[in-house]
Amino acid sequence: MALNDISAINNYVGLYFRAIIGSIYDKITLAEEAYVINNLTARQQLWRYDAADGMRPIDTNVEDTARSQGAFSLRYIEPRVWMKILKVIPEELRKTFFSEQLAAAAKDYPGGFAEYFWTEQGKRAAREINQNAYFGIDPETVAAFNAGATYTVGQFVKFQVSSTEGIEYWRCVTNTSAAESPTTHPAKWANANNRCLAKGWGTLIAEEITATTITPTTLGSLTTSNAFDKIDGDFYQSIPEEVRDNVDKITILCSGANFEKRRQHLLTKYPNSPEIMVKEGNVSGKIWGSKGRDEVKQVSWLRNSNRIIANIEVDGKKNLVMGVDRLPEPGSIDERSRILHGYQT
Numbered sequence: 001m002a003l004n005d006i007s008a009i010n011n012y013v014g015l016y017f018r019a020i021i022g023s024i025y026d027k028i029t030l031a032e033e034a035y036v037i038n039n040l041t042a043r044q045q046l047w048r049y050d051a052a053d054g055m056r057p058i059d060t061n062v063e064d065t066a067r068s069q070g071a072f073s074l075r076y077i078e079p080r081v082w083m084k085i086l087k088v089i090p091e092e093l094r095k096t097f098f099s100e101q102l103a104a105a106a107k108d109y110p111g112g113f114a115e116y117f118w119t120e121q122g123k124r125a126a127r128e129i130n131q132n133a134y135f136g137i138d139p140e141t142v143a144a145f146n147a148g149a150t151y152t153v154g155q156f157v158k159f160q161v162s163s164t165e166g167i168e169y170w171r172c173v174t175n176t177s178a179a180e181s182p183t184t185h186p187a188k189w190a191n192a193n194n195r196c197l198a199k200g201w202g203t204l205i206a207e208e209i210t211a212t213t214i215t216p217t218t219l220g221s222l223t224t225s226n227a228f229d230k231i232d233g234d235f236y237q238s239i240p241e242e243v244r245d246n247v248d249k250i251t252i253l254c255s256g257a258n259f260e261k262r263r264q265h266l267l268t269k270y271p272n273s274p275e276i277m278v279k280e281g282n283v284s285g286k287i288w289g290s291k292g293r294d295e296v297k298q299v300s301w302l303r304n305s306n307r308i309i310a311n312i313e314v315d316g317k318k319n320l321v322m323g324v325d326r327l328p329e330p331g332s333i334d335e336r337s338r339i340l341h342g343y344q345t
Contacts, residue, residue: 027126040323136200169196227261259298
């Protein structure tokens with residue numbers, strides 16, 4: 001008998017859909033470095049107010065002022081809805097080790113497999129987010145492929161290759177000539193669906209640098225001979241002293257590769273320090289000169305970016321912000337629809 005009774009997975013997701021969605025959030029490491037807005041379901045304002053200087057000696061003849069008391073600035077955070085279609089075919093288990101747990105006429109998965117299945121789906125969803133969110137592109141900003149245009153490496157387009165998959169998002173990986181599409185020249189394009197879920201921090205920072213709203217500190221090439229001096233010295237010291245003295249904490253975020261260069265330089269520079277030798281395997285390290293408060297930390301989502309970010313925390317709020325919906329509706333995992341050999345959702 002074909003193994004096509006999918007009631008176990010079906011019933012599990014019906015009972016535990018909130019836990020499944022929650023497990024995805026819990027594995028998103030970006031959230032560890034962010035001020036998280038938890039139930040973001042609609043566009044919200046992220047406003048900021050900077051009070052201006054104005055103290056002066058008392059003068060009883062003065063009863064008004066023409067000076068500004070400060071300035072408001074405004075940014076918005078807006079959710080984007082994503083999807084992943086799953087097609088579950090129980091018969092595929094027949095040639096795996098799971099079949100050893102099945103009776104000859106079994107109609108369902110082995111005990112515990114439903115929970116295992118959804119746990120793995122949650123892990124994979126979190127991994128896709130962690131690996132792509134930093135460089136993420138707002139899908140609403142991606143234009144449709146133009147056959148008369150040429151594209152350069154890094155540009156994104158919308159294009160339909162398969163009627164089954166519909167319109168998808170593609171990133172140019174080799175410069176194209178006119179009419180070279182993901183269908184005619186697939187080697188020149190890479191599928192970028194999971195890069196176009198929402199605009200990421202890396203994309204926002206690059207836009208702000210281009211607009212001269214942010215002035216980056218240029219460190220040059222980091223090596224195992226200079227990374228500690230450049231990160232703990234040049235970069236940390238480039239943060240204004242007034243900021244360093246009046247915040248709760250500063251965390252300098254970098255990729256694992258740059259953190260390793262810093263570690264190697266530190267070991268070379270101070271080879272006989274017992275404290276450094278004990279802590280050499282840690283994924284974070286205290287910034288020298290910060291009185292033990294601030295730290296350098298490696299994060300997986302900065303991989304391949306070569307960007308170093310100072311994440312500043314004041315009153316429990318950080319300057320990196322993300323939003324999630326932790327209380328989804330039951331329809332977040334859609335109706336499970338039976339198909340010939342299983343079901344899809």
